[in-house]
Amino acid sequence: MKAEHGNKKGLWTQEEDMILIEYIRVHGRGHWNGIPNVTGLKRCGKSCRLRWLNYLNPSVKHGDFSEEEEDLIIRLHNLLGNRWSLIAGRVPGRTDNQVKNHWNTHLRKKYGNKKRKKDAVSSSKTHSTHIEEHSGRVLGERETLSFEHLRDGEMAENQDNGEKSIGEVDSLYQHCNESLLIPTDYHLNLFSPGLFEFLDGNYPLDDLIWQN
């Protein structure tokens, strides 16, 4: 299989892998687009990057997903939607592509919604911003802050003009509690700048919840 501009496509051969590994051993990561010129590989820089990140990188774990990993993915997906890179960041040794594939082939049947493919696609970004949007609205009622800027610790205008009912906000809290296995008499502090740090593994969940 040949791509335009003379670049090869399809599965990587062992020889190509060795060339790429050797290049990264010598030059380190980055400057992906320069790799074909330096190594003579008939692959575009993007393809080299993907091959390294998803397969050749020694920190990538291969083999079956454990129950713990699956459980983590399911909970994070409930919370974050199709933000595979964020989810993968919380599953050591797994890449976003692995997580995405595993979800699509194994977990979606069991735990995913039953939306049609097209709907799932269109919801990928809307669902992933679900919490941000809702949180932005909640905050907007109080302080005209957006969730994105809370994340960055900055003040900003709330650009969201929509209003959400108390019921919808309550259901968001319930949704988050279920996703993170937080007891129902506790509240998750969606306003905390630590929320995303928690998702990145740098913030204790205990500091994000309070009891009624």
Next chain:
DNA sequence: AAGTTCCACAACCGCCAGACG
């Protein structure tokens, strides 16, 4: 044994955002 279908996963594509000149 041969052909077909199904499934898992690797790889590609298009889009976007940030950096830089």
Next chain:
DNA sequence: GCGTCTGGCGGTTGTGGAACT
């Protein structure tokens, strides 16, 4: 401010092997 380059992301497609007929 604008255009280009690069890296990153998420959705989709292609490939190969297993399972089935």
